[in-house]
Amino acid sequence: MEGLARTDTPDQTTPRPQPPLPARDWALFFDVDGCLLDFAAHPSDVIVPEGLQRHVLKLASMLDGALAIVSGRAIDALDETFPELQHLPAAGMHGLERREIHGQRTHAPKPPAALDTVLAEAIHVSSAHPGTLVERKGPNLAMHWRAATMPELARDAFRAFAAATLRLLPDYVVQGGDMVLELRPGGATPDKGDAVETFLMSPPFAGRVPVFVGDDLTDEHAFSVVNERGGLSVLVGAREPSVARWHLADPASVRAWIARAAAHDGASA
Numbered sequence: 457m458e459g460l461a462r463t464d465t466p467d468q469t470t471p472r473p474q475p476p477l478p479a480r481d482w483a484l485f486f487d488v489d490g491c492l493l494d495f496a497a498h499p500s501d502v503i504v505p506e507g508l509q510r511h512v513l514k515l516a517s518m519l520d521g522a523l524a525i526v527s528g529r530a531i532d533a534l535d536e537t538f539p540e541l542q543h544l545p546a547a548g549m550h551g552l553e554r555r556e557i558h559g560q561r562t563h564a565p566k567p568p569a570a571l572d573t574v575l576a577e578a579i580h581v582s583s584a585h586p587g588t589l590v591e592r593k594g595p596n597l598a599m600h601w602r603a604a605t606m607p608e609l610a611r612d613a614f615r616a617f618a619a620a621t622l623r624l625l626p627d628y629v630v631q632g633g634d635m636v637l638e639l640r641p642g643g644a645t646p647d648k649g650d651a652v653e654t655f656l657m658s659p660p661f662a663g664r665v666p667v668f669v670g671d672d673l674t675d676e677h678a679f680s681v682v683n684e685r686g687g688l689s690v691l692v693g694a695r696e697p698s699v700a701r702w703h704l705a706d707p708a709s710v711r712a713w714i715a716r717a718a719a720h721d722g723a724s725a
């Protein structure tokens with residue numbers, strides 16, 4: 457299974473500080489589930505608190521547009537969740553698909569023919585574990601057990617299934633997440649770190665201090681990229697180990713930080 461990212465070493469011997477309010481020369485990247493939003497039992501049950509989209513838009517404007525959503529969700533699902541943010545740059549499916557600043561889209565690769573068979577088998581495994589869910593996202597297949605009646609049993613069943621299934625999907629990897637496992641194309645396909653690096657190559661992101669805020673294992677790729685570039689990696693929650701160097705306690709703290717930044721209109725110089 458894919459684990460921690462790249463060359464960074466998770467050596468956190470002192471408590472991580474809270475990040476300062478955003479400066480005008482930052483490029484900000486936000487993860488969604490467990491970061492902007494609290495987890496819900498089902499992916500479509502998430503609640504977008506009043507004011508969040510407005511504050512994110514204000515922050516994006518304060519940063520001259522250098523703000524992107526970088527998520528494991530598909531961009532279409534992000535747009536359903538955040539209808540007011542549909543014009544913002546975004547990377548979906550952990551970087552497999554993209555929306556640039558002027559709206560140009562890069563789509564995820566077509567799924568291999570074997571994915572239909574794998575989907576049917578995954579649903580079969582899921583049916584033996586009440587409360588679990590199989591989510592198809594383009595070429596990716598996510599298996600969730602957050603709402604399972606017996607989560608550990610469900611997790612073990614999905615882990616065994618995913619490991620055995622790599623035989624049918626030779627170019628795939630198993631990506632771990634928060635109460636979820638995902639089968640996704642591996643090899644040279646982008647991760648969240650690549651997504652951030654690609655944004656940083658062009659305006660309005662280029663030349664800015666990159667800051668990534670996220671909670672999950674898949675965010676470690678992006679944390680490594682911003683660390684390498686002298687930016688700020690902000691871990692949300694208490695997951696360890698992590699290469700992140702800054703910390704916010706939970707999604708409510710992320711939202712409060714964004715609201716304070718939006719109200720501060722002058723952000724630091």
Ligand SMILES: O=P(O)(O)OC[C@H]1O[C@H](O[C@H]2O[C@H](CO)[C@@H](O)[C@H](O)[C@H]2O)[C@H](O)[C@@H](O)[C@@H]1O
Binds near residue numbers: 526634
């Ligand atoms: O990278 P993210 O933006 O954090 O997306 C990661 C996954 O988020 C969703 O699943 C997670 O959130 C759900 C809603 O809170 C929760 O029910 C599930 O247990 C979590 O794993 C989404 O469904 C996945 O596709 C994303 O990969």
